[in-house]
Amino acid sequence: MKKDDFEAMREHNAYYPFSDRAEWELTKFLCDNLNQGQITQFLKLLWVVSEATQPLSFKNTKQLFTFMDTLLVTPRWRCMPIHTNGYTTTHPINLIWRDALEVVHNIFGNPIFANHMEYDPYEINDSGERKYGEWMSCEHVSEIQVNQLPISATIVPIILASNKTPVTQQTGTLKMHPTFLTINNIHSEICMKATLHTWACITYIPVPEYVVNSEFSGLLEAHVWHKCMDLVLQNLKVAAQVGKPMVDPMGCRCYVFTPLAAHIADLPEQLMIACISKNTTNPWKVREFQELAKQYCLSGDWRFADPSIFLVPELLHACHKFLFDHALKWCKEVIGASELNARFCSQHKRIGTCHFSDGVSHVNQMTGHEHHDIQRMLVPTIVGVTSPGFTCVISQAPTFTPSSLNSMVSSLNEFHSYKHFVLEAEAHTGTSGPINHFQIPKLESFNLFARSIQQLGTIIQHSVDVRISLINIMDNEFDEVIDMDPTFSWIAHVAPQEMHHFQVIHPVRNHFLKGILSSEANTAFHVTIAHDLADHSATALAQRYHLPDFPKVLSQYLDSVSGRNSLYHSYLLKSWFKFRLQLHSQLCPCNIMPSQQVQAYPPSDMYPFGNCGIVLLQPTNAHLQSVLCVAQLPVDLKDPLLYVQLFEIAAPPEAEPHIAMYQVRCSFYPMPDGSLSHTRIRKIVRLVDVTHAVELIPIYGTTMDRSVTSVTSLEHYNNFYLNAFSDKEWYHTLHADFI
Secondary structure, eight states: OTTSTTHHHHHHOTTTTSSSHHHHHHHHHHHHHOOHHHHHHHHTSHIIIIISSSOOSOOSHHHHHHHHHTSOBOSOOEEEEEOOTTOOBSSOEEEEEOOHHHHHHHHHTOGGGGGGBOOSOOOEEETTEEEOOSGGGSHHHHHHHHHHSOTTOEEOOEEEEEOOEEOOSSSOOOEEEEEEEEETTBOHHHHTOGGGOOOEEEEEEEOOOBSSOHHHHHHHHHHHHHHHHHHHTHHHHHHHHHOEEEEOTTSOEEEEEOOEEEEEOOHHHHHHHHHOOOOSSOTTSHHHHHHHHTTOOOOOSSTTOOHHHHSOOOHIIIIIHHIIIIIHHHHHHHHOHHHHHHHHHTSOOOTTSOOOTTOGGGOOSOOHHHHHHHHHHHHHHHBTTBOHHHHHHHOOOOOSSHHHHHHHHHHHHHHHHHTHHHHHTTOSEETTEEOOOOOOHHHHHGGGHHHHHHHHOOGGGGOHHHHHHHHHHHHHHHHHHHHOSTHHHHTTBOOOOOOOSOOOSSOOOOHHHHSEEOTTSSEEEEEEEOSOOOOBOHHHHHHHHTOTTHHHHHHHHHHHHHOTTOGGGGOOBEEEEEEEEEEBOSSSTTSBOOOEEEEEEOOOSSOTTOEEOEEEEOGGGOOEEEEEEEEEOOGGGOSOEEEEEEEEEEEOGGGSTTTOOOEEEEOEEEOTTSOEEEEEOEEEEEGGGEEEEEOEEEOOOSSOOTTOOTTTHHHHOSEEEEOTTSSHHHHTTHHHHHO
16 A cells, blocks of 8 residues: 555545545445446436535546546456367357466455464474364474475465356356465464455356367366466466565565465365376367376476365365265154154254254255254254164264374274164165165265364365355356456455454454453353343242242242341342353364353243253253243342253263263152152252353154144153253363263
């Protein structure tokens, strides 16, 4: 910005040459929505010419675009024809692109990323083990930086993402390969949010339709893709080979090398990227090339670029869709779609989780949220119908240290040792009946996970979900680019902005600043005021929540904390219907997790037993609690109180190794003869004693009661599984707490 010719003008007016923000917004609206002729007609309107409160700085369309030309620009878009020697296409092939090295300059030097960048390799050791997280913490970057780059060189690793997709709406079925770029210096938690503009589109590679034998069309399409990528990435490859000077976000000049760290793509696109080889054969001699391509591996000209490393496994297709396309179908075949749907429909819903009101067989659109919820519910849902061996096939988990990577590999080996149970149950089926093999590409890709985590860091930072979000964001922009009218140049200009930090669409509210803190300040609470703010007596609250023993339990609690004759016994109470609980991440303690809502709604027509959440207390009160009521006592007692009913641990994870989940059961008052009554044990606890919001999944047995719904399941069943994935960061330490 300091090199800009109009720096002095923009020092006083960030929107120069436009007079102010209002004129800037009007200009942007005109260019985004109207063509040149329509803009000219607008500027000739009598209201614009003579009636407007403040006349516009520009008088006509030509002057408007002259003003635009003085704005700061991002890397410019280009368009060039692509020729295919000897092969005819139904339409001319035009590549829309911009220089990838210019885009990297723009991202690497953006001051908004200054506090979210890493420049040097590092190693994190925890209890004698190396932890793999960000790319800079992994082995591959150390090998490059230490062994192959000059001293004081800065490494700027490149991440690409692409996918074959329709890019025009209501104008035919034009398909292209939009390709996006970002750099791995930026923290993954920032890169994973497509709305934070860390990614930039570098090209729209066309998908040509050839007038040729269909056997060769895919190969020709792949060659066009590689030819286009060579052009777009040419200068970036030079920078990886010999280095280039760049300015970092702090304004310091760096000697930069740009290796390819990762290319995010689904399996078909990864195969297209990896199968083309460089050799002396003319690629347009399709028959010769097709035979030779099978005999050679890719030998590219991008320094440090190894397809076995940069083609990373990705969670959406390799994990989420593997479970949905295969493991979930195996369960449907074994226990029946109707039974499986009924079990999912009956599970109690915690706020913030998906609820499959029609079962999992009727889900039309799946996002990562739905995939995640199905995964964490599936294992306990099928228990009682499937064999222990079959259940072992479904239950797996990933991690981030050498020992946990070994566990992941062992877990995969365990899958292979038990997978014959799926074949024996004839659960692996196709359109023509049972399939007697496991030749599944997604399953094969699991073998790459452990090595990829060691070399490139956690798999989640290379999620294909980001790529899909980027494609959706870029759809409207492409409509402007493809028209090649003056609007085409508009997207190359930088809008004047007053933003100096990230403004997330849905920011995480920090309850640690003004909320109620636990004694160790590791948990924050926010109590949401109910619509009914009237004070109630203990008896009135008991009637409202249908809890006849509430006054007695409250009185016993007050006796224990303030004495039998305390005046607190006569005070009125305020009640709340819900509260929020917030924690720090165990993996990254500096990060605040999104808060979780715990509800405590009284009985109603929709919820005859109330709508209550499940929480875990501190180890000294190590019980699961169903929150029945939230109440505030006088300010002298300080902390809000919860009226809860107790669950107790029935069995540890070791009791059922094929499930590896805690079993819990409702706690009832004992009878004089040693038997249990039908009255649940209830007590008063402090809000700050809560540590986590969790979930319970009923133990259904061989067949579930179809009259049970998600509203009544917690009252109908007495035995449950504690959901292992409700909060995966603490679950593995839970056993020690309960002992």
